[in-house]
Amino acid sequence: xxxxxxxxxxxxxxxxxxxxxxxxxxxxxxxxxxxxxxxxxxxxxxxxxxxxxxxxxxxxxxxxxxxxxxxxxxxxxxxxxxxxxxxxxxxxxxxxxxxxxxxxxxxxxxxxxxxxxxxxxxxxxxxxxxxxxxxxxxxxxxxxxxxxxxxxxxxxxxxxxxxxxxxxxxxxxxxxxxxxxxxxxxxxxxxxxxxxxxxxxxxxxxxxxxxxxxxxxxxxxxxxxxxxxxxxxxxxxxxxxxxxxxxxxxxxxxxxxxxxxxxxxxxxxxxxxxxxxxxxxxxxxxxxxxxxxxxxxxxxxxxxxxxxxxxxxxxxxxxxxxxxxxxxxxxxxxxxxxxxxxxxxxxxxxxxxxxxxxxxxxxxxxxxxxxxxxxxxxxxxxxxxxxxxxxxxxxxxxxxxxxxxxxxxxxxxxxxxxxxxxxxxxxxxxxxxxxxxxxxxx
Numbered sequence: 001x002x003x004x005x006x007x008x009x010x011x012x013x014x015x016x017x018x019x020x021x022x023x024x025x026x027x028x029x030x031x032x033x034x035x036x037x038x039x040x041x042x043x044x045x046x047x048x049x050x051x052x053x054x055x056x057x058x059x060x061x062x063x064x065x066x067x068x069x070x071x072x073x074x075x076x077x078x079x080x081x082x083x084x085x086x087x088x089x090x091x092x093x094x095x096x097x098x099x100x101x102x103x104x105x106x107x108x109x110x111x112x113x114x115x116x117x118x119x120x121x122x123x124x125x126x127x128x129x130x131x132x133x134x135x136x137x138x139x140x141x142x143x144x145x146x147x148x149x150x151x152x153x154x155x156x157x158x159x160x161x162x163x164x165x166x167x168x169x170x171x172x173x174x175x176x177x178x179x180x181x182x183x184x185x186x187x188x189x190x191x192x193x194x195x196x197x198x199x200x201x202x203x204x205x206x207x208x209x210x211x212x213x214x215x216x217x218x219x220x221x222x223x224x225x226x227x228x229x230x231x232x233x234x235x236x237x238x239x240x241x242x243x244x245x246x247x248x249x250x251x252x253x254x255x256x257x258x259x260x261x262x263x264x265x266x267x268x269x270x271x272x273x274x275x276x277x278x279x280x281x282x283x284x285x286x287x288x289x290x291x292x293x294x295x296x297x298x299x300x301x302x303x304x305x306x307x308x309x310x311x312x313x314x315x316x317x318x319x320x321x322x323x324x325x326x327x328x329x330x331x332x333x334x335x336x337x338x339x340x341x342x343x344x345x346x347x348x349x350x351x352x353x354x355x356x357x358x359x360x361x362x363x364x365x366x367x368x369x370x371x372x373x374x375x376x377x378x379x380x381x382x383x384x385x386x387x388x389x390x391x392x393x394x395x396x397x398x399x400x401x402x403x404x405x406x407x408x409x410x411x412x413x414x415x416x417x418x419x420x421x422x423x424x425x426x427x428x429x430x431x432x433x434x435x436x437x438x439x440x441x442x
Contacts (some may be wrong), residue, residue: 027348035126037255042127042135045250052146052243060236060294061149062439064344067228068429070439080145080164088137088285090114095169096136096176105184108177124429125253126193127307135250136176143172143199149344150177150207151214153225157434159413162363167206175202175398186188190394191365191387193262194251196306197360197398204351205399206406207342208334213410214419216341218426230290241270244301248308262308265316266301269308272317273300276324285377292328295349299327302353307361307374314372315364319357327352358395364386402416 050106058077062070073374084092112118115133122129144164149161178185180191192198217225227233248266252259277296283290303323304316311319330348334340342348365374366384378383408421420426425433432438 001322003040009119012059014280017387033123033126034128035254038123038253039128039131040128041255041259042131042250042253045246046131046135048246049135049142049250052080052240053077053138053142056236056239056243057145058236059232060240061152061344063229063232063234064065064227064291065152066225067439068431070228070431071435071437072157072430073148074439075147075153075435076160079157080148080162081141082166083161084141084144085137086167087165088133088140091135092140092173093136093166096140096173097133097181099182103181104189106178107174107183108181127253127291132253136180137254139195139199139247140168140172140176143178143195143203143205145170145325146199146203146346146350147157147207147210147239149346150211150342150421153382153430154217154343154426155210155214156418156421158248159417159419162413162417163210163409166409167406170409171202171206171402172198175401178397179394185394185397188390189298190388191310191361192306192358192394193309193361194305195247196302196354196361200302200305200350200354201358201395201398202402204347204349204354205402207346208340208351209403209406210410211340211342211347213414214340217343218423220341221335221339227291234290234294237297241297241301244270244305248305252309258309261312264302265311265313266308268313268316269302269304269320269323271298272320273297273303273324273327276321276435277328280328281323293305295331295345296324296328299323299349302350303327303357305353306357307364308378310361310365311374312372313365315360315369315374318372319360319364322360323353326356354397355399359388359391362391384426400425 054077058074061073061077066072084376091110092111093115094110098108098111100107118129118133120128122132124132144167146219147167148160160360176198177183179190179198180186185197189206190197219225244266245263249259249263252262272292274296277299278288280293300320304319307315307319327349330352331345332347333349334342362384365376365382366386367373367376367382413419421430421433
């Protein structure tokens, strides 16, 4: 009997040894859905996109203003990063990406407020949900930070912070849900790979409206207001270029050929935009400038962003050249013809770039353009006319919604507190007036 018991025990042990891996796999199926390579890439991309704001955009903008206002711009970018992060945790991610039920076409729900129900084991696609939320947070951070360039050197800090909070909730999050959270533009099939509508059109249009509501800086346009530190600006531009690989390449949400191609076309468009702007400036003013070439780079990057997952290198080359030329002339038009003091050219570069890129995504996604072909996003039913119509609807809807809500927010905030500093304070400089600090003590 003892021998029989030993035999039975041995058989049970063998069966258990064989079955345990299968049982463990079944119990850990949710964990197994996380792809290590994808996760590693998006972790890297998240750091790159945050790097775009801190320090990339901060240095880029900081060098472009006058020396008496450099700290105010750095402070605004830093404070926006902090406050948007908290809002994203509390309700932003939930409103942007959760199911909004009967209102889902326009806004998400509150299921994930304070990340309720989201654990280390929660999965979105092949990523931990916490990582997906963190990656998307970096997009939410940089978008209101871009608007800072429009009202630089004249907006008070408190209303700036209030505007950034309410604008994120009222503009960025709804549009993000429309496009990336399963809303009505996503249902229509809008092509916006990494933020032509969600980031660049919203920021650009809000910048134009803000510049008009606040009014021009004292002395504009007659007084020259040159960048105080182009070395800082060029360093920031380089950081933006590198960080944009995470912005566009990371939007593939996987470590695959889509991410690689998105990075490649991003680089080509940035280079083409830089050269196009440089040569246009060279032709018009007789000399190429560092400011011109880095601004052309940003135009190329912003314009390729919505198209980066759909087009090929040939299309990216054309997109970059068009961006450099069109955005160059839009800067002149806005400042010299319309006399609107969009201080750091946010609308002519980001807004116009986002519009161009969103529309051209439909053109160069076609597989019938030879060396300029894209991928058609693997849709056999792809039709240029149909897709272009969807893209146009996305552009018009985002532009109109952003303009109206931004104007309303600024007017309401202005009822409670002055939006801008006085002329005397502006002449003295925002660093001392608002923060009692100086950027330089020489």
